[in-house]
Amino acid sequence: MANNSITTIFAQTQDTRLATPGMNRATIFFLITIVAGLSCGVASFFFGHEAIYNNTREVPWGMLISTYAFWAITSTGLCIYAAISHLFGGTRMAIVSNRMVWMSIVCILAAFATIGVEIASPHRMIIYNILSPNPTSNIWWMGTLYGLAVGCMIVEFFGIITGLARIAVILGTAGAVAEVLANSCLGGVFATLPGRPYWYGGQLPIYFLTAAFLSGAAATVLFNHLAYKIRGEEMSEAVKLGVKSAGKAMTLVLVLYSVATFWRLIMYYVGGAELGRIAAGALITGPLSVNFWVLEVCVGLIIPLLLIILSRLENVGMMALAGLLILVGQFVARYDLIAAGLLVPASLGWDNVPTYLDYVPSIFEFGVIIGSISVVAFGFLMGERVFGKVFDQKEHH
Amino acid sequence: MNIKDLEKEENEGIDTLPSEERRKFLKMGLAVTGVFLGGSVLSLTAVKSARAVDSVIPAEGQYPYSKHYGMIMRQNNCVDCEKCLDACRETNHVPVGHGAWRTTIQERLTTVDDVEQREFRPILCNHCNRPPCVRVCPTKATYKDPETGIVVMDYKKCIGCKTCMAACPYNARYFNHDKYAIDKCNFCIDTRLAQGKKDTACVAVCPAKVRIFGDIKDKSTEIYQLLHEPDNKIWVLRPETGALPNVFYMNA
Numbered sequence: 347m348a349n350n351s352i353t354t355i356f357a358q359t360q361d362t363r364l365a366t367p368g369m370n371r372a373t374i375f376f377l378i379t380i381v382a383g384l385s386c387g388v389a390s391f392f393f394g395h396e397a398i399y400n401n402t403r404e405v406p407w408g409m410l411i412s413t414y415a416f417w418a419i420t421s422t423g424l425c426i427y428a429a430i431s432h433l434f435g436g437t438r439m440a441i442v443s444n445r446m447v448w449m450s451i452v453c454i455l456a457a458f459a460t461i462g463v464e465i466a467s468p469h470r471m472i473i474y475n476i477l478s479p480n481p482t483s484n485i486w487w488m489g490t491l492y493g494l495a496v497g498c499m500i501v502e503f504f505g506i507i508t509g510l511a512r513i514a515v516i517l518g519t520a521g522a523v524a525e526v527l528a529n530s531c532l533g534g535v536f537a538t539l540p541g542r543p544y545w546y547g548g549q550l551p552i553y554f555l556t557a558a559f560l561s562g563a564a565a566t567v568l569f570n571h572l573a574y575k576i577r578g579e580e581m582s583e584a585v586k587l588g589v590k591s592a593g594k595a596m597t598l599v600l601v602l603y604s605v606a607t608f609w610r611l612i613m614y615y616v617g618g619a620e621l622g623r624i625a626a627g628a629l630i631t632g633p634l635s636v637n638f639w640v641l642e643v644c645v646g647l648i649i650p651l652l653l654i655i656l657s658r659l660e661n662v663g664m665m666a667l668a669g670l671l672i673l674v675g676q677f678v679a680r681y682d683l684i685a686a687g688l689l690v691p692a693s694l695g696w697d698n699v700p701t702y703l704d705y706v707p708s709i710f711e712f713g714v715i716i717g718s719i720s721v722v723a724f725g726f727l728m729g730e731r732v733f734g735k736v737f738d739q740k741e742h743h
Numbered sequence: 744m745n746i747k748d749l750e751k752e753e754n755e756g757i758d759t760l761p762s763e764e765r766r767k768f769l770k771m772g773l774a775v776t777g778v779f780l781g782g783s784v785l786s787l788t789a790v791k792s793a794r795a796v797d798s799v800i801p802a803e804g805q806y807p808y809s810k811h812y813g814m815i816m817r818q819n820n821c822v823d824c825e826k827c828l829d830a831c832r833e834t835n836h837v838p839v840g841h842g843a844w845r846t847t848i849q850e851r852l853t854t855v856d857d858v859e860q861r862e863f864r865p866i867l868c869n870h871c872n873r874p875p876c877v878r879v880c881p882t883k884a885t886y887k888d889p890e891t892g893i894v895v896m897d898y899k900k901c902i903g904c905k906t907c908m909a910a911c912p913y914n915a916r917y918f919n920h921d922k923y924a925i926d927k928c929n930f931c932i933d934t935r936l937a938q939g940k941k942d943t944a945c946v947a948v949c950p951a952k953v954r955i956f957g958d959i960k961d962k963s964t965e966i967y968q969l970l971h972e973p974d975n976k977i978w979v980l981r982p983e984t985g986a987l988p989n990v991f992y993m994n995a
Contacts, residue, residue, distance in 0.1 A: 394920055395903070395918070396841045396918065396920055401905075402841075402842055403841070403842030403843075403908070403914065403916075403917045403918070404842070404914060406905035406908035406909055406918075407905060407909055465902055465903050465904050466901075466902070466903020466904075466905075466918070466923060466924075467901065467902050467903045467923060467924070468902065470882070470899070470900060470901065470902045470903075471881070471882070471902035471904075474881075474882035474883075474884070474900045474902065475881060475882060475902075478882045478883045478884075478900055479881070479882070479883075480878075480880055480881055480882060480883045482878045482879075483878065483879050483880055483881040483906075484879065485879060485880075485881040485904055485906050486881035486882070489881065535879070535906065538878075538879075539875060539879070539909065539910045540875065540912070540983070540984040540985055540986070541875055541910060541911060541912030541913075541981070541984050541986070542909065542910075619983065687909075688909065691914075692912060692913065692914045692981070693849055693866075693914060695851060696849035696850065696851045696864065697849050697850055697851070698851075
């Protein structure tokens with residue numbers, strides 16, 4: 347099978363049921379929004395980052411970094427669940443794990459697309475990440491490990507579609523390990539900065555990993571639901587069981603993540619660095635409070651939990667809605683985490699600086715965000731169209 | 744023997760005490776005194792080493808560079824004339840706008856004994872011994888100069904990830920749009936020190952002698968003497984970050 351030409355492989359993997367004018371229109375629409383959205387970011391290389399993005403000396407990172415973190419974290423989650431299913435076989439989620447591997451690749455590509463236009467000189471990164479690596483830098487490890495992970499997953503996916511089960515399992519495991527380590531280093535980027543007390547500390551990398559388990563499960567439920575929605579078909583019982591398993595994982599981690607969020611914020615009010623407390627205040631009562639209470643807590647945690655309870659872990663549609671809301675909450679949570687750490691000026695008390703600096707993402711930044719969401723939507727549709735049969739297989743090994 | 748029986752005994756006096764007993768008593772006295780004296784000496788030693796640990800000034804043996812450059816600000820001498828800002832901008836070709844500066848002067852109003860006072864504080868890169876910016880840089884585009892300990896940039900390696908800007912506790916870094924890389928104060932290492940000059944542009948121009956620059960390891964320098972004058976109260980900015988800065992502050 348491995349010797350077959352690409353056309354033959356695609357002939358066996360594609361789902362012709364999705365070759366409809368509606369699907370084509372949607373795919374082209376997302377392709378156009380990718381080009382339009384990412385063009386906003388590419389413009390920064392021509393007109394200068396300072397002219398396109400609203401970042402400043404004091405607030406050097408913004409919505410692009412948080413969106414990068416969101417997609418990277420979601421990718422890690424999807425990859426972990428897929429690897430667990432592949433490795434231990436017996437889990438009910440195994441039946442949808444091929445789709446999860448594909449979506450994990452798509453999400454990390456969305457993350458790369460976002461950070462690719464956020465970094466001022468990505469061409470230097472390609473050269474000097476190799477020629478002049480800094481082993482103490484979390485950013486270096488994170489980039490290298492995510493690069494390694496996506497390489498492993500692409501080969502893994504090739505193994506899946508060509509039926510090379512052994513390659514798929516080995517590379518899938520290696521990819522998942524690289525994703526977890528990369529996720530940990532992503533947490534470490536923020537957690538190891540003593541100058542930013544809101545980020546500093548050992549909890550953050552674990553918090554990021556918890557977020558990965560939450561986002562990954564939510565994405566699994568959502569994308570599987572959508573995959574059957576666009577086909578206008580009912581899930582088979584086996585797929586339904588797999589999605590329900592993901593729903594259970596989503597519920598469990600939702601509780602764990604809520605507990606971690608609660609304690610994380612309480613910590614700033616019992617002592618420690620003043621700048622950390624002020625940053626936490628940005629979420630509780632300050633400029634990010636609507637984001638936090640309405641979007642992070644209500645939309646992202648409480649309503650999904652209620653929906654899950656109402657669904658009795660049976661109604662997949664309702665669980666998929668919960669998954670979507672969790673992802674919205676997680677997206678905002680990443681933004682709030684980045685923003686709160688940077689909005690408190692280091693020179694507080696001098697120069698009449700406000701307690702919270704002003705940062706609102708520019709229209710170009712929103713453009714890039716739309717572009718990155720479109721990457722995921724386009725990747726999802728293309729995956730279903732081109733590899734749909736592989737995603738639906740009962741036994742993929 | 745019961746104490747009441749002892750009371751009934753007749754006092755023997757000290758004349759009958761054998762000299763061995765006397766020597767024993769004296770030895771015990773010396774031992775007690777010795778313990779107290781030794782303890783006092785030890786406690787003094789402990790205090791001395793505690794000071795070295797707690798102090799923001801590096802102690803002997805804590806200078807990893809052959810020339811360990813630092814700066815001390817005599818903060819209350821600053822009158823905010825901003826000559827240092829202009830000299831720095833001119834010498835180091837710092838672009839105008841987009842928050843680009845290598846050194847600046849902060850200002851605040853304080854009230855002392857019901858009298859409002861305007862306070863100025865010059866700031867710049869602290870050239871830390873444990874610089875967070877250097878640790879986080881993925882490509883070693885920023886590093887400690889191995890001879891002087893000055894935190895410098897290798898612009899061609901800078902990918903513009905801005906992690907160093909987020910990591911710096913002192914807001915000392917900015918994006919230089921001309922170089923399309925992060926930039927920062929480098930104690931004029933390329934523009935003045937390389938030409939044999941002994942100070943930085945901001946130091947040379949300061950009319951109030953606020954800024955004193957030099958090798959903090961060299962006992963003959965003014966900065967060494969200011970740092971080690973017992974009457975001077977020396978502080979650094981944001982010591983809690985553990986960055987071990989080499990820019991110090993005092994009031995003249």
